Amino acid sequence: MDWFRSRLGLAVASVLAGLMVAVGGVAATAGPAAAASPASVGTSSVIPKGLKTHKVTASALRFRAAPNGRVKALLFRGDRVFIRESYVGSPWVKVVVVGKSRSGIPHETRGWVYRAYLKR
Structure with a gap:
């Protein structure tokens, strides 16, 4: 056996x-x-070097698991994110947190936010 x-x-x-x-x-x-x-083991960074990040302009922005989905945490004014995915006609963008957010979201965490509250 x-x-x-x-x-x-x-x-x-x-x-x-x-x-x-x-x-x-x-x-x-x-x-x-x-x-x-x-x-x-493939430890390439999620955020490409040299690409510009966006700053959160809302006093508190819901950081979601999916577009209009469950709220994972909050991003606050001044937190930086990198837009990973966006779709024509959709107000939702998939982002990656750059650095640790003020609410404690770790660096390179992925989620969805409403695009209107981001500024370059």
């Missing part, structure tokens, strides 16, 4: 490694040397 489990584990690992390579990931080999450190 142990032989069967070890063979099944190797088969599953090889299939997963093949899938990772197919979608652009990196397959690791087994063993202690294969353990990936946090620094080696």
Whole structure:
């Protein structure tokens, strides 16, 4: 039975490694040397360098999980965000918090806000 489990584990690992390579990931080999450190695992920043951020102009702006969805927290006047996604005709934009907000939202947290309350 142990032989069967070890063979099944190797088969599953090889299939997963093949899938990772197919979608652009990196397959690791087994063993202690294969353990990936946090620094080696795609730690690219969510906020591209050199792009301009927007400042919140409202005294308190609802930071939502989805457009017109559940309120996650509040952003306050002066907090900085980077617009990640916006759609033509929609007043909602997906943003990423730049730095820690005054209400305590961590850096690079994603959410949705109403665009009318942002200024470059």
